[in-house]
Amino acid sequence: MPTGRRPRVTHSLENVVEASIALLDEDGEGALTFRALAARLGGGVGSIYWYVSSKDELLDRATDEVMGRVLAGTDDLVDDSDPIGTLRAVSLAMFDEMVRRPWLGSFLMRNTGVQTNSIRLFERLGQQVMRLDLSPQQRFHAVSSIVSYVVGVAVDMAQPPPKEFFESGLEPAEFLKAYADGWRAYDADEFPFLHQIADEFERHDDADVFRSGLDMLLQGLRVQAGA
Amino acid sequence: MPTGRRPRVTHSLENVVEASIALLDEDGEGALTFRALAARLGGGVGSIYWYVSSKDELLDRATDEVMGRVLAGTDDLVDDSDPIGTLRAVSLAMFDEMVRRPWLGSFLMRNTGVQTNSIRLFERLGQQVMRLDLSPQQRFHAVSSIVSYVVGVAVDMAQPPPKEFFESGLEPAEFLKAYADGWRAYDADEFPFLHQIADEFERHDDADVFRSGLDMLLQGLRVQAGA
DNA sequence: CGAACTATAGAACACTGTTCGAGAAAGAGC
DNA sequence: GCTCTTTCTCGAACAGTGTTCTATAGTTCG
Numbered sequence: 448m449p450t451g452r453r454p455r456v457t458h459s460l461e462n463v464v465e466a467s468i469a470l471l472d473e474d475g476e477g478a479l480t481f482r483a484l485a486a487r488l489g490g491g492v493g494s495i496y497w498y499v500s501s502k503d504e505l506l507d508r509a510t511d512e513v514m515g516r517v518l519a520g521t522d523d524l525v526d527d528s529d530p531i532g533t534l535r536a537v538s539l540a541m542f543d544e545m546v547r548r549p550w551l552g553s554f555l556m557r558n559t560g561v562q563t564n565s566i567r568l569f570e571r572l573g574q575q576v577m578r579l580d581l582s583p584q585q586r587f588h589a590v591s592s593i594v595s596y597v598v599g600v601a602v603d604m605a606q607p608p609p610k611e612f613f614e615s616g617l618e619p620a621e622f623l624k625a626y627a628d629g630w631r632a633y634d635a636d637e638f639p640f641l642h643q644i645a646d647e648f649e650r651h652d653d654a655d656v657f658r659s660g661l662d663m664l665l666q667g668l669r670v671q672a673g674a
Numbered sequence: 675m676p677t678g679r680r681p682r683v684t685h686s687l688e689n690v691v692e693a694s695i696a697l698l699d700e701d702g703e704g705a706l707t708f709r710a711l712a713a714r715l716g717g718g719v720g721s722i723y724w725y726v727s728s729k730d731e732l733l734d735r736a737t738d739e740v741m742g743r744v745l746a747g748t749d750d751l752v753d754d755s756d757p758i759g760t761l762r763a764v765s766l767a768m769f770d771e772m773v774r775r776p777w778l779g780s781f782l783m784r785n786t787g788v789q790t791n792s793i794r795l796f797e798r799l800g801q802q803v804m805r806l807d808l809s810p811q812q813r814f815h816a817v818s819s820i821v822s823y824v825v826g827v828a829v830d831m832a833q834p835p836p837k838e839f840f841e842s843g844l845e846p847a848e849f850l851k852a853y854a855d856g857w858r859a860y861d862a863d864e865f866p867f868l869h870q871i872a873d874e875f876e877r878h879d880d881a882d883v884f885r886s887g888l889d890m891l892l893q894g895l896r897v898q899a900g901a
Numbered sequence: 902c903g904a905a906c907t908a909t910a911g912a913a914c915a916c917t918g919t920t921c922g923a924g925a926a927a928g929a930g931c
Numbered sequence: 932g933c934t935c936t937t938t939c940t941c942g943a944a945c946a947g948t949g950t951t952c953t954a955t956a957g958t959t960c961g
Binding site for chain 2: 556557558559566569573574584587588590591592593594596597600609629638644647651659663667671
């Protein structure tokens with residue numbers, strides 16, 4: 448029984464990581480500060496350092512936690528009879544999670560010492576590539592490239608729309624149009640590609656773009672494996 | 675003639691951007707602070723805000739400046755008779771610059787409103803893709819994917835080696851080995867891929883990996899274009 | 902009960918980007 | 932020569948950050 452004063456709060460690593468993820472989900476990367484986190488946990492700033500030795504470690508732990516969920520969620524996507532199909536399915540699952548949590552991309556693959564689940568995902572992709580007729584070096588290159596591509600798209604999506612978006616309260620579609628109009632403002636003779644592409648960009652879907660590039664990559668892999 | 679007191683310094687946007695790039699080159703992203711920048715310019719902190727309205731803009735300007743140099747440096751790489759070869763050459767030039775300046779990757783493609791040269795590079799890639807037999811949508815997807823891949827690799831390389839590297843003063847090669855040993859410490863049955871790959875990783879060259887993935891991507895593009 | 906350990910709390914520190922206002926330098930008009 | 936205006940410099944001050952430190956509350960265990 449507390450002796451009258453406000454009772455002290457008690458934390459745990461799970462609590463801390465969970466609250467961190469919640470803050471990141473709600474308001475993005477900038478919302479995760481030790482003070483905001485402490486307030487959410489109902490305690491003091493210093494306490495967090497009992498469980499985590501720096502903000503970097505906190506971010507790594509949060510990232511690793513959601514990567515763990517991705518890993519678990521892709522368990523039944525593994526189909527050993529179709530390695531490339533599995534590569535595709537797992538990559539798409541990662542993409543989905545990145546759509547759900549745009550902050551993920553910024554921290555992915557930062558400190559593989561702590562982010563064990565990222566390594567597990569790396570391994571999962573690798574095991575599929577092992578079923579293809581490739582040299583170890585080719586396998587290493589293939590998985591590295593897929594990861595780089597996924598991370599690249601992730602970074603793209605991690606960028607919040609400029610603040611003008613929030614200020615002028617435009618719909619996402621309208622904002623896309625405004626962006627495309629920015630391209631159309633360039634000189635048509637000097638920038639033919641920008642003009643040809645503006646329409647596509649205006650009605651594009653991130654998932655389509657992602658899938659398209661992924662399929663190019665996998666097609667290249669297929670050719671390399673001599674299928 | 676100054677009246678005895680220390681004479682005032684005079685700046686320019688070029689000066690400011692130049693000094694920023696120098697700081698970034700010398701000690702990385704963390705070294706660029708307004709105070710360090712002011713000290714280097716021999717003036718006060720406030721003056722910088724006359725030329726630039728925020729640190730984000732400063733970073734955008736610095737990034738755009740070096741992208742401009744990449745753009746200029748790739749002028750003579752353009753070979754209209756070999757679109758895919760040109761895509762490859764331009765991408766490799768970007769990779770080279772990212773090796774030289776690891777901080778580049780972190781800021782690439784952040785604010786296309788300010789980073790005009792990034793758009794020009796986008797256009798340069800696009801014009802090559804326009805020579806292939808593809809739909810506008812396919813072209814848009816192709817260039818976006820290449821850029822995502824390049825940025826993904828850039829981000830990989832932007833990560834400074836953990837501080838243990840500086841502390842223990844290891845050679846780069848030894849550090850790579852230490853990293854590979856970390857992989858070998860995982861259970862061999864559960865992580866067959868990690869083990870098969872450890873040797874490759876230990877003696878890998880970033881440029882090889884980059885080229886390999888790029889070629890996969892371009893091979894996929896070639897197939898799509900029905901060549 | 903008392904000692905040892907685990908864990909919490911919040912003030913204090915060093916550092917960041919940014920704002921602000923005072924004022925110096927340089928022209929423009931007369 | 933003198934003003935008035937504009938352009939630009941400067942550094943103190945502010946709000947916010949991650950991190951460190953120390954006091955101390957709660958718990959465990961002998």
